[in-house]
Amino acid sequence: MAATAYYLTRLRNLFAVVMLSGVYSLFAAALYMVLDAVDVAFTEAAVGAGISTVLMLGTLSMTTDKEKVRKKPPLTALILVFMTGGVLVYGTFDMPRYGDPNAPIHQHVANRFIERSGEEVGPPNIVTSVLASYRGYDTLGETAVVFTAAVGVLIIIGRSKDRSMPNAKAVRRREEDDDITHEPSAKEKEDASS
Amino acid sequence: MSWEVVTDLLGLLNYWVVIILMMAGFYVVIAQDNLVKKIVGLNIFQVSVFVFYISMGKVSDGTAPILEEGIEVYSNPLPHVLILTAIVVGVATTALALALVVRINHSYGSIEEDEIQVIEHDEEEIA
Numbered sequence A: 001m002a003a004t005a006y007y008l009t010r011l012r013n014l015f016a017v018v019m020l021s022g023v024y025s026l027f028a029a030a031l032y033m034v035l036d037a038v039d040v041a042f043t044e045a046a047v048g049a050g051i052s053t054v055l056m057l058g059t060l061s062m063t064t065d066k067e068k069v070r071k072k073p074p075l076t077a078l079i080l081v082f083m084t085g086g087v088l089v090y091g092t093f094d095m096p097r098y099g100d101p102n103a104p105i106h107q108h109v110a111n112r113f114i115e116r117s118g119e120e121v122g123p124p125n126i127v128t129s130v131l132a133s134y135r136g137y138d139t140l141g142e143t144a145v146v147f148t149a150a151v152g153v154l155i156i157i158g159r160s161k162d163r164s165m166p167n168a169k170a171v172r173r174r175e176e177d178d179d180i181t182h183e184p185s186a187k188e189k190e191d192a193s194s
Numbered sequence B: 001m002s003w004e005v006v007t008d009l010l011g012l013l014n015y016w017v018v019i020i021l022m023m024a025g026f027y028v029v030i031a032q033d034n035l036v037k038k039i040v041g042l043n044i045f046q047v048s049v050f051v052f053y054i055s056m057g058k059v060s061d062g063t064a065p066i067l068e069e070g071i072e073v074y075s076n077p078l079p080h081v082l083i084l085t086a087i088v089v090g091v092a093t094t095a096l097a098l099a100l101v102v103r104i105n106h107s108y109g110s111i112e113e114d115e116i117q118v119i120e121h122d123e124e125e126i127a
Helices: A002-010 A014-034 A038-062 A075-092 A110-120 A126-134 A136-158 A168-179 A185-193 B003-010 B013-031 B035-057 B077-108 B113-126
Strands: none
Touching (some): A002 B013, A002 B035, A014 A038, A014 B035, A038 B035, A075 B013, A110 A126, A110 B077, A126 B077, A136 B077, B035 B077, B077 B113
16 A cells, blocks of 8 residues: 555656556555444445546546656655654654554443444444434535535536536536445446546 | 564554555645646545544454444444545545646646746736
8 A cells, every 4th residue: 555655656647646546545445444444445445446536537538647747856845744754653652552442532432332322223333323323413514515515516617618628518427426426327437538 | 672662563553554655645745746646645645544543443353343243342433434424525525626627727728736837927927
C-alpha cells in the first residue's frame, strides 16, 4: 500500500495515476477486512475503488491525461512533509497499543451498543443498528451532504449552455448515478466514458 | 534495547503506516501542480485517516461486530459506522472537486496550477 502511494507521487501519466489510486483503494479495502471492518471493506471496494475511479476517468477524458514535466524537485515541500511526519510519530508514543482491549475508545458507549443493540434494534449486524438507529441523524446528514454535492456538480458543469464543452450531458447522468451510490451501473458508465 | 521495548513499539506500527500514507498524500497536495493529481493526493490522505480510525477500533482476538452465539469479543463498531459515512461523503466531495477541475479546464484550457496563475496574472495586466 505504501509502495502504491510512493509510485502515485512519482508517476507523470495521469491515467496510470488514476488506475493506481484504484489499486490503492482496493488494498485499503483488504486492510479493513483484516481489521474486522467488513462493512467498511465492501463500501470502500464499491465506492472508493469503483465509483471514484470512474469519476476520475471521466474527468481525464474531458481534460487531459498528460502531466507537464517539471525540472526542480520542490525541496521545501519535502522538508515540511518530513518535519510534520516526525512530529506526528513523536505524538504516537502516548497512544494505546494496537489491539489493546483497555484503550479509551473501547470504554465508552461502544460496549452498550454491543450488549443491547441485538434486543433494542434487532439486526445481528451491530454496524447496521448503530448506523440506522443510534446514529440515524448522522446518516441523514450524510444524505444531505451527498445531495448538496450533486446539486453543486450540476450547477458547476451540468447547465452549461454552450456546446463547446464536451460530454456535458454524460457528466450529468454520471453524477446522478453517484447520488444514489448505485454500483452495478459503474461498469456501463466506464464503457460510456471510454 | 530490550525485547519488551521492541514489542511495545511494534504496537505503534499501525499509526506509523498511517503517518507514512498521510505524508505521501500531503506531499502530493502541496508539491504537485496538476489539479487531478492533487485530488488523488487528497484521497490518499483521506484513506490514511480511515485506516487510523479502523485500526483504533480493532481489539485483539475480536471478530467483526456481528452478533453470534458463543462469541464474546467484538471489535468496536463505532469507528466502522463513522468511516462508512465518511467514505460516501468523501466520494461526494471528490465528485464536486472533479467537476470544478472540468470547469477550470473549460475556462483556462489547463489543469496545471502554475499555468493558470500565469493566465490570471496576464488577464490582470490587460484589465
